[in-house]
Amino acid sequence: xxxxxxxxxxxxxxxxxxxxxxxxxxxxxxxxxxxxxxxxxxxxxxxxxxxxxxxxxxxxxxxxxxxxxxxxxxxxxxxxxxxxxxxxxxxxxxxxxxxxxxxxxxxxxxxxxxxxxxxxxxxxxxxxxxxxxxxxxxxxxxxxxxxxxxxxxxxxxxxxxxxxxxxxxxxxxxxx
Amino acid sequence: xxxxxxxxxxxxxxxxxxxxxxxxxxxxxxxxxxxxxxxxxxxxxxxxxxxxxxxxxxxxxxxxxxxxxxxxxxxxxxxxxxxxxxxxxxxxxxxxxxxxxxxxxxxxxxxxxxxxxxxxxxxxxxxxxxxxxxxxxxxxxxxxxxxxxxxxxxxxxxxxxxxxxxxxxxxxxxxxxxxxxxxxxxxxxxxxxxxxxxxxxxxxxxxxxxxxxxxxxxxxxxxxxxxxxxxxxxxxxxxxxxxxxxxxxxxxxxxxxxxxxxxxxxxxxxxxxxxxxxxxxxxxxxxxxxxxxxxxxxxxxxxxxxxxxxxxxxxxxxxxxxxxxxxxxxxxxxxxxxxxxxxxxxxxxxxxxxxxxxxxxxxxxxxxxxxxxxxxxxxxxxxxxxxxxxxxxxxxxxxxxxxxxxxxxxxxxxxxxx
Numbered sequence: 001x002x003x004x005x006x007x008x009x010x011x012x013x014x015x016x017x018x019x020x021x022x023x024x025x026x027x028x029x030x031x032x033x034x035x036x037x038x039x040x041x042x043x044x045x046x047x048x049x050x051x052x053x054x055x056x057x058x059x060x061x062x063x064x065x066x067x068x069x070x071x072x073x074x075x076x077x078x079x080x081x082x083x084x085x086x087x088x089x090x091x092x093x094x095x096x097x098x099x100x101x102x103x104x105x106x107x108x109x110x111x112x113x114x115x116x117x118x119x120x121x122x123x124x125x126x127x128x129x130x131x132x133x134x135x136x137x138x139x140x141x142x143x144x145x146x147x148x149x150x151x152x153x154x155x156x157x158x159x160x161x162x163x164x165x166x167x168x169x170x171x172x173x174x175x176x
Numbered sequence: 177x178x179x180x181x182x183x184x185x186x187x188x189x190x191x192x193x194x195x196x197x198x199x200x201x202x203x204x205x206x207x208x209x210x211x212x213x214x215x216x217x218x219x220x221x222x223x224x225x226x227x228x229x230x231x232x233x234x235x236x237x238x239x240x241x242x243x244x245x246x247x248x249x250x251x252x253x254x255x256x257x258x259x260x261x262x263x264x265x266x267x268x269x270x271x272x273x274x275x276x277x278x279x280x281x282x283x284x285x286x287x288x289x290x291x292x293x294x295x296x297x298x299x300x301x302x303x304x305x306x307x308x309x310x311x312x313x314x315x316x317x318x319x320x321x322x323x324x325x326x327x328x329x330x331x332x333x334x335x336x337x338x339x340x341x342x343x344x345x346x347x348x349x350x351x352x353x354x355x356x357x358x359x360x361x362x363x364x365x366x367x368x369x370x371x372x373x374x375x376x377x378x379x380x381x382x383x384x385x386x387x388x389x390x391x392x393x394x395x396x397x398x399x400x401x402x403x404x405x406x407x408x409x410x411x412x413x414x415x416x417x418x419x420x421x422x423x424x425x426x427x428x429x430x431x432x433x434x435x436x437x438x439x440x441x442x443x444x445x446x447x448x449x450x451x452x453x454x455x456x457x458x459x460x461x462x463x464x465x466x467x468x469x470x471x472x473x474x475x476x477x478x479x480x481x482x483x484x485x486x487x488x489x490x491x492x493x494x495x496x497x498x499x500x501x502x503x504x505x506x507x508x509x510x511x512x513x514x515x516x517x518x519x520x521x522x523x524x525x526x527x528x529x530x531x532x533x534x535x536x537x538x539x540x541x542x543x544x545x546x547x548x549x550x551x552x553x554x555x556x557x558x559x560x561x562x563x564x565x566x567x568x569x570x571x572x573x574x575x576x577x578x579x580x581x582x583x584x585x586x587x588x589x590x591x592x593x594x
Contacts, residue, residue, distance in 0.1 A: 033232070033236065033265070035260045036240075036259055040240075040259040040262070041259075042254060043258075
């Protein structure tokens with residue numbers, strides 16, 4: 001074996017080129033092995049649902065399951081809508097107007113997942129605790145949400161999330 | 177062996193307390209290896225590569241598979257259609273089993289030809305046969321999991337082999353099944369064991385490697401290393417040679433996965449298991465065919481089972497059947513001849529195992545089975561006595577370099593080989 005400077009440069013090139021190709025190959029192999037844990041095609045296919053809201057009486061709420069998690073749909077009373085609209089945005093931790101959170105004011109559609117650590121807040125059923133702001137109350141760590149699902153008190157950082165949805169007709173909502 | 181000096185202070189600190197780096201250096205870097213190994217000595221590391229591939233893809237498949245008779249088949253189809261790259265991972269696992277056996281069978285015949293089972297490597301050989309047995313059990317149970325027609329009827333036939341055992345056979349089969357036929361309890365226990373056994377294989381492989389490194393690899397000449405001039409360090413010489421072999425292997429493997437993924441499988445296994453109807457012609461996977469031929473060659477239930485397991489058992493005692501002091505087939509003219517006959521016999525058995533059990537195939541199966549056992553039990557012991565072997569070279573470096581003392585020509589080669 002000879003170790004002249006000229007040859008050393010050529011060897012280094014081959015070593016670097018080989019290692020680079022190895023890294024590219026390893027990444028190409030790793031990709032499918034990592035990607036397999038992402039949602040599969042059938043899971044993605046289940047990621048939208050349609051809900052008929054005509055059966056919800058004013059003041060009542062229903063819970064539907066979307067992507068394995070609860071979605072709250074509340075048919076709000078005029079008083080509740082008014083209450084939600086009167087709030088001064090400067091008082092909110094996560095300022096957002098009530099009208100920005102709904103398609104139709106009488107139907108509030110939100111993810112029933114506390115933005116703190118993922119528990120399901122109470123306040124859907126009659127008789128359940130609704131918190132200090134007449135919306136929802138999370139029993140895990142005491143977050144209070146108002147009639148627009150906005151965080152008012154407690155450890156949660158943001159408002160209850162509004163899922164992507166649209167009214168297909170007057171009474172049917174497509175979530176997702 | 178002396179401990180290497182590590183430059184990196186962290187490595188040094190760790191190695192002083194936990195000598196893993198010394199160990200790796202000793203076993204994978206400086207490890208003195210005969211300088212004359214051919215490409216047939218690549219198969220050991222390839223088998224290791226295949227085992228790791230099977231474990232990695234298998235763990236991934238287990239994330240998506242459901243071991244229940246009502247869901248198993250569909251969960252496999254879901255893997256093929258819906259899971260991201262599931263088709264790729266399943267095809268790797270499915271073909272990986274076949275390629276694992278191809279590699280291991282070549283590895284075994286390499287050992288047979290070069291007498292790698294002889295003293296002082298008897299335990300190394302026996303551990304290898306044990307790995308083969310564990311592989312067969314693992315492969316069989318893995319084939320049951322997709323719950324297709326071949327899965328179901330393969331499981332039925334193979335578990336029924338145990339009913340041949342006198343007196344307790346039937347109770348053992350019921351115990352294996354966890355019921356009165358192959359059913360859900362059978363499937364769930366096969367899944368659990370299929371997940372466990374590869375790790376048992378890893379354990380025996382570690383013992384296999386410890387035993388290998390005790391005396392080092394055998395070599396094509398079959399003579400012992402006589403000094404430093406006969407060996408070269410494992411790294412970079414055999415790491416790069418193994419790596420090149422691995423690239424060739426992976427190229428062939430990838431061609432099978434991407435272009436002929438179902439070539440080695442049986443189409444009937446894409447029909448969901450039906451306990452009320454046996455497929456017209458059931459065959460095991462190709463790597464079991466020689467043993468299947470032996471099973472069918474014997475016109476007696478218990479006898480067939482005994483001979484089939486005997487075909488493996490005879491390998492365990494091989495080091496004591498072949499008493500010739502010469503290892504390599506190169507210097508054993510008669511042994512060499514019979515080696516090729518044995519190889520042809522095994523291929524013939526494999527062919528016959530895939531044919532229907534009727535007419536000429538049965539007769540041929542019987543002759544081939546008889547020859548298999550005659551080779552090990554009669555020919556090898558006889559050859560040890562009667563064969564006149566050719567003279568052995570004095571050392572490994574002699575026939576390699578043509579001159580006695582080795583290192584000089586390598587140094588002279590100079591600029592030409594960059």
